[in-house]
Amino acid sequence: MNYEHLDPYKKDILIVDDMPDNLRVLSSILTREGYNVRKALNWQMALTATQTVLPDLILLDIMMPEVDGYEICQTFKAWELTADIPVIFISALDDVFDKVKAFRVGGVDYITKPFEFQEVLVRVQNQLALRAARLEILKLNIELEHRVKQRTWELENALQKLHEEIISRQKLQSQILDIALHDSLTGLPNRVLFIRQLKNALNRAKQEPNFKFAVLFLDCDRFKVINDSLGHLVGDELLIAIGRRLQTCLLPIDTLARLGGDEFGILLENIADINIAIQVAERILQQLSLAFKLSRYEVFMNASIGISWGNKDYDRPEYLLRDADTAMYRAKAQGRAKYHVFDPAMHQEAIQLLELENDLRRAVERQEFLVYYQPIVSLTTGRISGFEALVRWQHPTRGLVSPIEFIPVAEETGLISAINTWVLQSACHQLSIWQHHPITPEPLSISVNLSARLFSQPNLLDQIDRIIHENKINPEHLQLEITESVIMENTNAIKIILEQLRQRQIKLVMDDFGTGYSSLSYLHSFPLNALKIDKSFVKRMQENEENMGLVPAMIGIANSMGMSAIAEGVETQEQLAQLRNLNCDFAQGYLFSKPIEEELVMKLLTTAPQW
Incomplete structure (x- = not known):
């Protein structure tokens, strides 16, 4: 950019973002409002831009290549010339955005993507107004000192003017402080002021043994649905209404703050x-469960609340807020519209979960997984008809990690897609090897669980086709097990995928039948080949006649419906006999074999077991 053409009377804004589309959208919004806008795709361009012309404001993306937004902000704050330039962070809604860290490294605000026109302008205007006010104070101070030196002989007049300037400066400082410490939308204290109040309460608790306090962290449930469906203006109106309703639940001495987005913090002081x-x-x-009557809509909104007891042993107020946040997520996990009180063990669990997630990411890179195989037995012939592929994690220090422990984490983080694809490839490769062995019964099938997340991938069918082609297996011998959560989506896209799998002669099995919704209308709508009866029902067959009726x-x-029935968790001869009497088609469980390593499968097949 030719900086000679920059209008010196316009405020200069530097946007640092590695996504050209984001740069274009923000630049268009701000240019139309009369700002000089410069753009930088990376840290080097940003440094060059600031060295050439110092901007009045920096919009900085969190997720940047090589050097992330936090580190770039710290560098700007460490450089004397750019230390006072306000930095507004940019973050996508699904990014992992550490708000406490963002403010700690020097950020003054943040904007979420996709951008909301009015929100961007208001936040930019506020920060530019703050900067202009600070520069005005500096200018006033310089002018004040100059006049005092030049007009010492006019002492009385100088003192009078000095007094007036001091009053003006104090008023301006008070206005700046009020803006800096309060949320521009709701007028409530913001995170900075809330942390200050927390710090004061913590210090008081350390000095006064009888002083007790608590922190509540509140997050609105499904607020994004309101924003996405009715628009940000309605969302802002709802946030203001929520703030007012929360205040009716509190005493005047309590502190209510908007921490950002749809998050609120509450400080209860001097409680028993x-x-x-x-x-x-x-x-x-109870109050939030009542309808919110907005200007154009009536909406309902609930919240999840985490409670942290104000222990004087806390080192920093941020840790109190962190623990209340942790308890809030536990409340959300328990079904939303609930509260949960923080227990110190929860922090340790959170750390362990983070360590597990980090280890799991490395495990995907290093392929630390194994596939175990459990035989599926035909109850007509009594012989093995196939195997179910079950993933295991060979952790380098912990040994074998149970799927119960790591699969939920893999689902939540999205790593399940890579793991699932790897298991499918490994199982099909193994089936190809077994089918070429002379002792292998014909036909031998392989059954692989397919995560619901895979159905959101546009190349799922291509991946399955590639795996079948590379391993040269007959698709009729491949069974894909899906859960009811896939079927409950009931979208045309999923129906099309399942139909295309069926056209390839791949068998489709509903896993854990009976534990979810089990809607018969959905069963009729999808091309399923088999239902797998959950082991909990098989286990209860012998307990009483009432439960026996379910199987x-x-x-x-x-x-x-023209489907086969597969019973899981068969452990006794009595269960096997009952299932045969009921004309169940297939069964698997410890009565036949536990899941075994691939090298033991041929040994099992060699013995040609029959039940």
Whole structure:
């Protein structure tokens, strides 16, 4: 950019973002409002731009190549010339954005993508106004000192003018402080002021043994749905209404703050015990359950609340807020519209979960997984008809990690897609080897679980086709097990994928039948070949006649729809006999074999077991 053409009377804004589309959108918005806008795709371009012309404001993306936004911000704040330039962070809604860290390294605000026109302008205008006010104060101070030196002989007049300037400066400073410490939308204290209040409460608790306090962290449930469906203006109106309703649940001495987005913090001071905080949380949940009558809409909104008891042993106020946040996520996991009180063990669990996630990411890179195989037995012939592929994690220090422990983490982080694809490839490769062995029974099938997340990948069918082609297996011998969560989506896209799998002669099995919704209308709509009866129902067959009735009903449903029935968790001869009497088609469980390593499969097949 030719900086000679920059208008010196316009405010200069530097946008640092490695995504050209983001640069173009932001530049268009701000240029139309009369700002000089410069763009930088990386840290080097940003450094060159600031060295050439110092901007009045920097918009900085968090997710940057090589050097992330936090480090870039720290560098700007460490350089004397750019230390006072306000930095507004840019973050996508699904990015992992550490708000506490963002403010700690020097950020003054943040904007989420996709951009909302009015929000961008308001936040930019506020920060430019703050900067202009600070520069005005500096200018006033310089002018004040100059006049005092030049007009010492006019002492009385100088003192009078000095007094007036001091009053003006104090008023301006008060205005700046008010803007800096309060949320521009709701007028509530912001995160900075809330942390200050927390710090004061913590210091008081250290000095006064009888002083007790608690922190509540509140996050609105499904607020994004309101924003996405009704628009950000309605979302802003709702946030203001939520703030007002929260204040009705609190005492004047309590502190209510908007921490950002749809998150609110509450500080309850000088309370007797944790039960007071619980009563406040219950009162808030009750109040929030009532409809919000906005200018054009009536909406409903609930929240999840985390409660942290103000322990004087905390080193920093941010840790209190962190623990309340942790408890809030536990409340959200328990079904939303609930509260949860923080327990110190939860912090350790959070650390362990983070370590597990980090280890799991490395495990995907290093392919630390194994596939175990459990035989599926035909109850007509009594012989092995196939195997289910079950993934195991060979952790370098912990040994074998149970799928129960790492699969939920893999699902949440999206790593399940890579793991699932690897298991499918490994299982098909192994099936190809077994089918070329002379002792292998014909036909031998392989059954692989397919995560619901894979159905959102546009290249799922291409991946499956490639795996089948590379391993030269007959697709009729491949069974893909899906859960009811896939079927409950009931979208045309999923129906098309399942139909295309069926056209390839791949078998489709509903896993864990009976543990979810089990809607018969959905079963009719999808091209399923088999229903797998969950082991919990098989286990209860022998307990009483009432529960015994469920398994026959499930087998009857499968037969009536032209599907096979597969029973899981068969452990006793009595269960096997009952299933045969009920005309169940297939079974698997410890009675036949536990899941075994691939090298033991041929040994098992060599013995030609029959039940």
